[in-house]
Amino acid sequence: MLQIRHLKKHYNVDSDNMIRLFEDFNIDFSKEMTAILGPNGCGKSTLLDLISGAKASDAGTIHLEGENITEMEERFRSKDIARVHQNPSMGVAPSLTVLENLALADHKGKTVTLKKLVKKDRIDFYRAQLAELNLGMEDKLSSLVGELSGGQRQSLALVMATMKEPKILLLDEHTAALDPGTSELVMEKTRELVDRHQMMTIMVTHDPRMALRFADRIVVLSRGNVQTDVLAGEIEERELLEAFVTA
Amino acid sequence: MLSMFLISLEQGLIFSVLALGVYITYKILDFPDLSVEGSFPAGAFAFAKIVTSGYSLWLGLLGSLLIGALTGLITSTIFSRLRIKPLLSGILTLTLMYSVNLRINAKSNVPLFSTPTLFQGDIRVNILILALIVLALKLLMDRFFRSQIGYMLLATGDNEVLVAGLGENVDTFKTIGLMISNALVALSGAIMAQNVRFADINMGSSIIVTALASIIIGDTFMRRARKIKGTSRAIYGALIYKMIGGAALYLGLAPTDLKAVNALIVIVFIAYNQWNPSEWWKRFRVKLINRNSAKGAHHAADPSS
Numbered sequence: 199m200l201q202i203r204h205l206k207k208h209y210n211v212d213s214d215n216m217i218r219l220f221e222d223f224n225i226d227f228s229k230e231m232t233a234i235l236g237p238n239g240c241g242k243s244t245l246l247d248l249i250s251g252a253k254a255s256d257a258g259t260i261h262l263e264g265e266n267i268t269e270m271e272e273r274f275r276s277k278d279i280a281r282v283h284q285n286p287s288m289g290v291a292p293s294l295t296v297l298e299n300l301a302l303a304d305h306k307g308k309t310v311t312l313k314k315l316v317k318k319d320r321i322d323f324y325r326a327q328l329a330e331l332n333l334g335m336e337d338k339l340s341s342l343v344g345e346l347s348g349g350q351r352q353s354l355a356l357v358m359a360t361m362k363e364p365k366i367l368l369l370d371e372h373t374a375a376l377d378p379g380t381s382e383l384v385m386e387k388t389r390e391l392v393d394r395h396q397m398m399t400i401m402v403t404h405d406p407r408m409a410l411r412f413a414d415r416i417v418v419l420s421r422g423n424v425q426t427d428v429l430a431g432e433i434e435e436r437e438l439l440e441a442f443v444t445a
Numbered sequence: 446m447l448s449m450f451l452i453s454l455e456q457g458l459i460f461s462v463l464a465l466g467v468y469i470t471y472k473i474l475d476f477p478d479l480s481v482e483g484s485f486p487a488g489a490f491a492f493a494k495i496v497t498s499g500y501s502l503w504l505g506l507l508g509s510l511l512i513g514a515l516t517g518l519i520t521s522t523i524f525s526r527l528r529i530k531p532l533l534s535g536i537l538t539l540t541l542m543y544s545v546n547l548r549i550n551a552k553s554n555v556p557l558f559s560t561p562t563l564f565q566g567d568i569r570v571n572i573l574i575l576a577l578i579v580l581a582l583k584l585l586m587d588r589f590f591r592s593q594i595g596y597m598l599l600a601t602g603d604n605e606v607l608v609a610g611l612g613e614n615v616d617t618f619k620t621i622g623l624m625i626s627n628a629l630v631a632l633s634g635a636i637m638a639q640n641v642r643f644a645d646i647n648m649g650s651s652i653i654v655t656a657l658a659s660i661i662i663g664d665t666f667m668r669r670a671r672k673i674k675g676t677s678r679a680i681y682g683a684l685i686y687k688m689i690g691g692a693a694l695y696l697g698l699a700p701t702d703l704k705a706v707n708a709l710i711v712i713v714f715i716a717y718n719q720w721n722p723s724e725w726w727k728r729f730r731v732k733l734i735n736r737n738s739a740k741g742a743h744h745a746a747d748p749s750s
């Protein structure tokens with residue numbers, strides 16, 4: 199359970215173009231897949247930044263499973279909170295190979311030493327993880343990640359983010375940079391991964407139809423507030439589109 | 446001719462150590478580190494101080510590695526604690542090291558005639574010893590970059606967001622990189638001092654250009670050879686670079702013009718690497734089309750939202 203209470207976040211404080219993004223924002227997330235919709239600039243990415251710790255809030259609290267993580271540094275939160283970004287290159291190291299990237303993700307949470315990073319006995323496990331994507335990537339362990347397609351890179355980023363079973367998975371328009379076909383494929387893979395690992399997932403998307411198809415719960419944000427908050431089964435596409443347009 | 450070649454080879458091997466060091470900051474971390482201009486003479490002076498005080502060659506070399514690592518640590522601390530840009534951090538460190546270097550021996554030039562040295566006399570033997578040192582350093586570095594710390598350093602240069610997402614502090618790996626880099630550069634300075642038989646306060650000046658030239662030349666010649674490791678490229682680059690310089694001197698270039706030639710080599714090689722005729726033509730066409738169609742019209746696509 200993730201509880202956000204009285205969250206406040208302003209940008210450009212003490213300047214002419216101050217943005218009062220969140221004044222008193224409250225929401226709870228549970229172990230399901232929540233899609234966050236809302237117009238450009240309504241604060242979706244900022245919300246994820248506040249949850250991951252990439253940005254600090256001005257006031258309010260964030261509790262994860264009862265623990266107050268509001269003041270916790272990003273890199274300490276990252277043990278529990280994984281994130282996939284819109285840009286497929288942000289979740290991977292492009293100049294390293296697929297295998298090396300997976301080994302890096304596999305090492306998350308352990309202290310780094312002068313021992314070898316890539317462990318031969320883990321390769322079968324990596325290959326199995328890639329095989330589950332059904333993208334033929336299990337044969338590309340020694341390819342440079344920079345040479346993969348955007349969809350493959352984003353799928354790899356997903357596998358890397360979820361390998362250590364984080365409590366929360368944050369997705370920030372992670373299919374927006376992909377073409378429609380690839381985008382749908384990556385969405386399907388996302389849902390499979392979420393189901394397999396049983397993760398609380400908060401997915402920002404600009405596409406109401408994708409939200410309806412893949413998420414359990416849909417939240418529409420508007421001017422720093424929750425405008426709509428429903429289960430995906432309880433809303434018609436037309437209704438959601440209306441809510442989205444008027445937000 | 447042969448002696449010119451051998452001298453260039455010897456110098457190239459000494460500068461290979463420098464290039465291996467700068468490779469870490471320039472190529473891997475993308476951190477333009479000017480403090481090497483301070484750590485190169487620092488290595489020479491620390492070595493000179495130790496051996497003129499009667500200690501052994503190996504202690505002298507160790508001392509140079511340590512003072513180099515310390516120089517890297519200073520730059521990294523200025524950069525990460527005060528959030529000062531890499532270039533300025535490096536300039537501050539090299540200025541600081543200028544005074545430190547003068548303090549070490551209380552003079553700006555220390556002759557090294559009867560002190561312990563790697564160089565046994567015959568240039569062929571010297572080259573062999575240097576080649577073994579360079580090879581050992583290269584293998585050590587390659588092994589390091591297969592380690593957990595090494596990969597984190599590579600990833601830091603590649604994508605800091607990823608490293609932070611793995612729960613690591615990117616500054617740690619930048620610090621490690623800067624320390625190793627400057628340690629190698631200082632070692633190169635100590636070896637150079639033995640080679641020319643003195644340590645001098647100005648021996649670091651524009652050494653960064655030599656290092657960059659080596660790395661860029663290595664990359665240019667090995668552009669198509671993807672299997673060749675960056676460390677090998679840096680070494681080849683330093684060797685080729687010194688050969689070019691040696692040939693220029695042999696053909697009558699005045700030694701005083703050497704620095705200008707160094708800078709020109711870097712400029713020419715960077716220009717050559719950047720010059721991509723088809724890409725250039727594409728951009729030129731796009732420019733023409735834009736000018737003709739949308740005169741003054743701004744398109745405001747905001748990628749941040």
Ligand SMILES: Nc1ncnc2c1ncn2[C@@H]1O[C@H](COP(=O)(O)OP(=O)(O)O)[C@@H](O)[C@H]1O
Pocket residue numbers: 209210217219236237238239240241242243244245749750
């Ligand atoms: N670092 C920042 N500094 C100042 N303003 C920012 C910053 N980040 C975002 N903003 C502003 O805050 C608002 C919300 O941004 P964001 O959270 O990225 O929205 P969304 O992801 O919903 O499109 C926008 O008006 C944006 O311009």
Ligand SMILES: [Mg+2]
Pocket residue numbers: 242243244749750
């Ligand atoms: Mg956004």
